[in-house]
Amino acid sequence: MSNLQKKNQTQSDADTLAALQELIDVVAKLRSPDGGCPWDLAQTPQTLTPYVIEEAYEVVDAINSGDKQAIAEELGDLLLQVVLQAQIAKEYGQFSLQEVAQAISQKLIRRHPHVFADVSVQSVDEVRQNWEQIKAAEKGELSPENQKLSTKLSGYARKFPPLMATMKISQKAAAIGFEWENIDGVWDKFHEELREFQEALAHETPERQQAELGDLLFSVLQLARWYNLDPSEALQGTNQRFIHRFQKIEGFADRPLSDYSLEELEAFWQEAKAQLAKDG
Structure with missing residues (x-):
């Protein structure tokens, strides 16, 4: 310089x-x-x-x-x-x-000894491993109690938004073998949770319905994990598509949307969906 x-x-x-x-x-x-x-x-x-x-x-x-x-x-x-x-x-x-x-x-x-000390690394993976080991030592996570998987999972549930926490929790559980043998088992679990949610809606208390909804959402995220899909990005994309279609609907309307019947709004929705699909 x-x-x-x-x-x-x-x-x-x-x-x-x-x-x-x-x-x-x-x-x-x-x-x-x-x-x-x-x-x-x-x-x-x-x-x-x-x-x-x-x-x-x-x-x-x-x-x-x-x-x-x-x-x-x-x-x-x-x-x-x-x-x-x-x-x-x-x-x-x-x-x-x-x-x-x-x-x-x-x-x-402290966490970059390969930059500020004499540690040598050969790859990004080694950098990540060193970071995690140093982080665990700093936070006392190497103690027997903190080495328990349940302790780590509790930390994820406390610190992260629900979608992220669920993915991290299920990934860590799967890493120690708590996992389905194949994707068929994941789909079976999804259908089981869907039935239980439907039964709860018909016969159970709101608290039980809430619990079953959580179980159903958890199973959906397991499908996302198995198919290597990002649930946050997927939901964000759906939100954007919904908004774009609503913008189209507002463009079709010549009076407040609340003045239209549900059938008319549905027709607008289908037309908006078709137009956006055509536009790519």
Whole structure:
């Protein structure tokens, strides 16, 4: 790197740090009892939790769209949630944004000994294996209790959205041999759960119906796993197709949709479906 490049990099780093400090100062002002924002002052780590999840999903959506401006904006919204959580924690005397940054830096250094130490790796798989081993040691997962599969599965159920948790739980169970011999067994399980769900709807309490619905959905995800399909992507695709067809329906209509009969709406739906199929 030339001296000019080093100078430009140094200036860029300084500008980045200045922008981050500005954000920290803005959030601190919003949380200030002296002239701050009532809404921001009313927030707690718990009340902000839905926004963390929402902003993370919006980042993913922006990335999928390929819109650079939208990606930058949504990353900013997600960064705001990190700074807000750290600001509140600092006010409670728990930790600061500095500690958050230092902790993740140290974690990255520990988990990349092939970069920051003298460990040699030959493949991405070795990097992943080292990462998992170091992570397990850090979290005390090498103890007999934490080595139990049920302990790991409980962690997945707590930490991840239901679709992701189900896939991880079933993958780990299958890895130790708790698995059907062939796809026929998976289909048999699906049909069994479908019958039980139908019976629950006819004869059981809402609580039992809910439980059977969960079992049915779990069996559907097992089919997805066996066929190497991504259930989240599949459902997202269905959502988008539904929306596109509804957009077509609204284009056909010359009055509020609520004024049409179900038969008329169904006809619109079939026409929209046909048009979109023709358009590819």
